[in-house]
Amino acid sequence: MGRPDPILEVRDLEVCFVTDEGIVHAVDGVSFDLCAGEILAVVGESGCGKSVTAMTLLGLTRSPNARVGGAATYKGVDLLGCSDEQLQRIRGAEIALISQESIGALNPVQRIGGQIIEQIRAHEDVPKRAARERAIELLERAGMPRARERADAYPHELSGGMRQRVMIAMALSCDPSILIADEPTTALDVTIQAQILERFRELRMRTGAALILVTHDLGVVADIADRVAVMYAGRIVEQGSLEDIFYDPQHPYTWGLLGAIARIDRPRRARLPTIPGLAPSLSERPAGCHLRPRCPHAFHRCDQVPPLQSRLAGAPAHLDRCWLEVERKRTLREVAPGTIGLHGPDGAEPAKGAA
Amino acid sequence: MSSAGAPAERETLLEVEHVKAHFPIKQGWLGGRTVGQVHAVDDMTFTLREGETLGLVGESGCGKTTLARTVMRLIEPTAGTIRFRGRDVSHSRRRELTVLRREMQMVFQDPNASLNPRKRVGQIVGMALRLHGTRGADADRRVRELLQRVGLSPEHVNRFPHEFSGGQRQRIGVARALAVDPKLIVLDEPVSALDVSIQAQIINLLDDLQHDLGLSYLFVAHDLSVVRHVSDRIAVMYLGKLMEIAPAQELYTKPIHPYTAALLEAIPIPEPRENASRRRSVVAGEPPNPIAPPPGCVFHPRCPHATDVCRTVQPPLAGYANGHLAACHHPRSVSSREIAAAVRDPASPLSAGEALPTADGV
Numbered sequence A: 001m002g003r004p005d006p007i008l009e010v011r012d013l014e015v016c017f018v019t020d021e022g023i024v025h026a027v028d029g030v031s032f033d034l035c036a037g038e039i040l041a042v043v044g045e046s047g048c049g050k051s052v053t054a055m056t057l058l059g060l061t062r063s064p065n066a067r068v069g070g071a072a073t074y075k076g077v078d079l080l081g082c083s084d085e086q087l088q089r090i091r092g093a094e095i096a097l098i099s100q101e102s103i104g105a106l107n108p109v110q111r112i113g114g115q116i117i118e119q120i121r122a123h124e125d126v127p128k129r130a131a132r133e134r135a136i137e138l139l140e141r142a143g144m145p146r147a148r149e150r151a152d153a154y155p156h157e158l159s160g161g162m163r164q165r166v167m168i169a170m171a172l173s174c175d176p177s178i179l180i181a182d183e184p185t186t187a188l189d190v191t192i193q194a195q196i197l198e199r200f201r202e203l204r205m206r207t208g209a210a211l212i213l214v215t216h217d218l219g220v221v222a223d224i225a226d227r228v229a230v231m232y233a234g235r236i237v238e239q240g241s242l243e244d245i246f247y248d249p250q251h252p253y254t255w256g257l258l259g260a261i262a263r264i265d266r267p268r269r270a271r272l273p274t275i276p277g278l279a280p281s282l283s284e285r286p287a288g289c290h291l292r293p294r295c296p297h298a299f300h301r302c303d304q305v306p307p308l309q310s311r312l313a314g315a316p317a318h319l320d321r322c323w324l325e326v327e328r329k330r331t332l333r334e335v336a337p338g339t340i341g342l343h344g345p346d347g348a349e350p351a352k353g354a355a
Numbered sequence B: 001m002s003s004a005g006a007p008a009e010r011e012t013l014l015e016v017e018h019v020k021a022h023f024p025i026k027q028g029w030l031g032g033r034t035v036g037q038v039h040a041v042d043d044m045t046f047t048l049r050e051g052e053t054l055g056l057v058g059e060s061g062c063g064k065t066t067l068a069r070t071v072m073r074l075i076e077p078t079a080g081t082i083r084f085r086g087r088d089v090s091h092s093r094r095r096e097l098t099v100l101r102r103e104m105q106m107v108f109q110d111p112n113a114s115l116n117p118r119k120r121v122g123q124i125v126g127m128a129l130r131l132h133g134t135r136g137a138d139a140d141r142r143v144r145e146l147l148q149r150v151g152l153s154p155e156h157v158n159r160f161p162h163e164f165s166g167g168q169r170q171r172i173g174v175a176r177a178l179a180v181d182p183k184l185i186v187l188d189e190p191v192s193a194l195d196v197s198i199q200a201q202i203i204n205l206l207d208d209l210q211h212d213l214g215l216s217y218l219f220v221a222h223d224l225s226v227v228r229h230v231s232d233r234i235a236v237m238y239l240g241k242l243m244e245i246a247p248a249q250e251l252y253t254k255p256i257h258p259y260t261a262a263l264l265e266a267i268p269i270p271e272p273r274e275n276a277s278r279r280r281s282v283v284a285g286e287p288p289n290p291i292a293p294p295p296g297c298v299f300h301p302r303c304p305h306a307t308d309v310c311r312t313v314q315p316p317l318a319g320y321a322n323g324h325l326a327a328c329h330h331p332r333s334v335s336s337r338e339i340a341a342a343v344r345d346p347a348s349p350l351s352a353g354e355a356l357p358t359a360d361g362v
Helices: A050-057 A084-090 A112-123 A128-141 A160-172 A190-207 A218-224 A242-247 A252-259 A326-335 B064-071 B094-103 B121-131 B136-149 B154-158 B166-178 B196-213 B224-230 B248-253 B258-266 B272-277 B308-312 B336-341
Strands: A008-019 A022-034 A039-043 A066-074 A095-098 A178-182 A210-215 A227-232 A235-241 B012-027 B033-049 B053-057 B079-084 B104-107 B184-188 B216-221 B233-238 B241-247
Touching (some): A022 A227, A022 A235, A039 A050, A050 A178, A050 A210, A112 A128, A178 A190, A190 A218, A210 A218, A218 A242, A227 A242, A235 A242, A235 A252, A242 B272, A252 B196, B012 B064, B012 B216, B033 B216, B033 B241, B064 B216, B094 B104, B121 B136, B136 B154, B136 B166, B196 B216, B216 B224, B241 B248, B241 B258
Parallel strands (some): A039 A210, A095 A178, A178 A210, B053 B233, B184 B216
Antiparallel strands (some): A008 A022, A227 A235, B012 B033, B233 B241
């Protein structure tokens, strides 16, 4: 694989929170690399640890109740061990965050232009007027119509889509090399979502910034990601290129996720395949493979935690955490349409390129 | 979710005719002066038959939830008529509404907000029974039955809502709606707060219930993929108005209104290669303000095909084959012959123009 050197390396990231109900293992042994200009999607259902992973990289989980282990290295800087001051310099300037709820992330009593100017001036020594010009330019780049006028608006005067653009403008204000977007389009309508995703693509082209996209929407992933990490109950269960995940998925949980989506491009199926049961609570996860109690293919080896490793010849970057033999998985994937994905109408037609 | 018989053979359950729901904007001391109207629902007409699921889709602020609440008579319509099983309920008063709600129930989007956190599940589900006259041991038995029916354990009657996951809470909401044996359930974004694998479970549950109990659903959602899966027919709303209504499959393969086409194109398909090969035009702009809707066709400021007539004349609903209606002067996906055969549908808004689309532009 001719991938360039990564700008961010995460190794065995571990995050636990001490609560009254016990220790919550939110993130457990998460490792991944991110290269410049790459879009990595972190997908999973609520409570799988995807947002906590993203927030930990920015030091947002630093708290007396949190235990963070492992390593996260950004251009030689240890993000987990560095001082708050050092992190402050990186946060916003080098690694920026776009959060899901723009209304909670913006100051309700300050005009949006002012908020962007503040952000620019926190990292760079520029006069106010120049910062304002830059703020307007950033808003324009983020796709805000009538940016000069809108810079004087308060957050509540803007729609959700417009506020998300303010968040993007802010995140871009210091030309970061990594953007972390946590469900950036989940609260938006589809036509607005399409506009925002278009902005991300353009941004990558222009600045070469890398993007970590935290989402539960596999449509958005298919639309924009280069690489995908699938998380379940705090662990990455499968990781690979976009093609790997959609056309040769190795983990039964990935099959389940792909299968459970109702799709607009397919006639309606008699029944939507589901993943039986519920995700485990993060404070009492089952031993071994966390999916074991819900997985129809579990067997005796699943008592032990499968390592995240490549099990496919010729695909060293396609990793998964499942004990099943590769050949066995390929058969299971094709014959049990009720529990796994990748099947067209009535499970009759396996996906192209899956074999 | 239909099974037996074509929808056309079944009896009409709900008729919504030229219904408007406008909300006054008050200003001045004690809000004495009305300075404008929010046109939340603006002249909507449709019907729902027994055992049928009608999907109602549109972007946020298009009026779909207001319409659902107006159908439920949680809101009184400003104009127009709502008939349920032939009976005019548009302006029914309290006593009549109690009777009506035995036959018409609602499931809300956010189960956290719609279930009382201080009441036990048994009380929540049992309340509907009590209000409609079932008490004591009968009610207890029925509550347990209902919980089982929606896939919860009957032993859970004494738990509080917070002890359940999101999907289970939505099941409680469904059980409450089922308590009084309704004919129609209005589902307002019933799965949009849930994870995909849980969404699938709830959709399958709704499907089973409809099949077993012969329910009709008015399914309000913004997610066109989910709506496609559950609906027999789908109505697309924009800025309070009906843009298009069609049999579910046909809407996706043959969208006539440019707004429907834009909505469909905007949804990314969860399969990279197909997604990359699809034509995707990104619609610019955002929905306009419903206080001052644009003249003519309300979609014209964002429509790539808009012409002068769209800016001045509100298009009537043109009826094409298969009960497919669309309010557009420049219809897509139809041949000139189909356009020539189109007729002005009586569901057209009262303020719409007379002229049907002509085939010249195709």
